[in-house]
Amino acid sequence: MVVSEISQKKKMRFRKTLLAWYQEHGRDLPWRKTDDPYHVLVSEIMLQQTQVDRVIPKYREFLEKYPDIKTLAEAPQEDITATWKPLGYNIRPVRLHSIAREVQETYGGKIPDTPEDLEKLKGIGKYTAGAVSCFGYRKPVPLVDTNVDRVLQRVFFGNPASQTTKEDKVVWELARALVPKKNAYDYNQALMDFGAIVCTARKPLCLLCPMQAFCSAYPVSS
DNA sequence: TTCCAGAGTA
DNA sequence: TACTCCGGAA
Numbered sequence: 001m002v003v004s005e006i007s008q009k010k011k012m013r014f015r016k017t018l019l020a021w022y023q024e025h026g027r028d029l030p031w032r033k034t035d036d037p038y039h040v041l042v043s044e045i046m047l048q049q050t051q052v053d054r055v056i057p058k059y060r061e062f063l064e065k066y067p068d069i070k071t072l073a074e075a076p077q078e079d080i081t082a083t084w085k086p087l088g089y090n091i092r093p094v095r096l097h098s099i100a101r102e103v104q105e106t107y108g109g110k111i112p113d114t115p116e117d118l119e120k121l122k123g124i125g126k127y128t129a130g131a132v133s134c135f136g137y138r139k140p141v142p143l144v145d146t147n148v149d150r151v152l153q154r155v156f157f158g159n160p161a162s163q164t165t166k167e168d169k170v171v172w173e174l175a176r177a178l179v180p181k182k183n184a185y186d187y188n189q190a191l192m193d194f195g196a197i198v199c200t201a202r203k204p205l206c207l208l209c210p211m212q213a214f215c216s217a218y219p220v221s222s
Numbered sequence: 223t224t225c226c227a228g229a230g231t232a
Numbered sequence: 233t234a235c236t237c238c239g240g241a242a
Contacts, residue, residue, distance in 0.1 A: 048227075052227070088237080089237055090238075091229090127227080146226070
């Protein structure tokens with residue numbers, strides 16, 4: 001199964017079902033100011049491999065101390081690293097600091113809005129680049145994290161536990177083909193929430209899932 | 223043990 | 233592609 005072989009009908013059905021689910025069950029991230037790319041950047045770096053419940057208090061503390069990218073760029077690295085703890089993966093505050101400095105120097109203090117430019121910054125990979133571009137600037141770009149990866153693999157390729165597991169590249173291609181140009185922000189947020197709430201890694205809620213009629217993995221045995 | 227809103231390195 | 237970084241929950 002290749003991305004180009006997937007019917008437009010299934011893609012449309014997927015998008016429609018996802019957004020309908022999101023209107024009812026979606027949880028936005030009210031703790032995050034999504035109209036400020038700097039806030040999105042900080043939160044997304046914190047969220048790398050780290051649960052949201054642990055991020056929220058630290059995110060608040062961090063932004064109180066470093067309210068904008070200029071303040072962060074000029075702060076001593078030891079302070080930033082100390083503030084970061086105990087979130088873990090302690091190379092992240094070092095890289096976030098270097099990102100802030102580079103944005104100041106190279107981009108005049110404005111965080112880039114395209115995934116291509118964002119990925120040039122060390123510490124920002126494919127996912128975070130997409131997230132900052134979409135959630136910070138509302139660009140219609142794809143983004144794939146482990147939740148999205150799992151949802152797309154199941155719905156379009158079957159249970160990833162089977163041999164049909166697709167490479168990263170294929171999933172990104174599919175994600176790109178699926179992002180709507182209009183409300184990519186809601187779509188991507190919905191996709192991630194759906195993976196976190198319904199299409200979970202363990203014990204997915206297949207019996208409550210609105211996609212069971214066209215999901216290639218339904219029902220996932222757990 | 224495995225997994226969770228990953229990314230860099232070899 | 234595999235390994236490492238980190239902490240906490242299931």
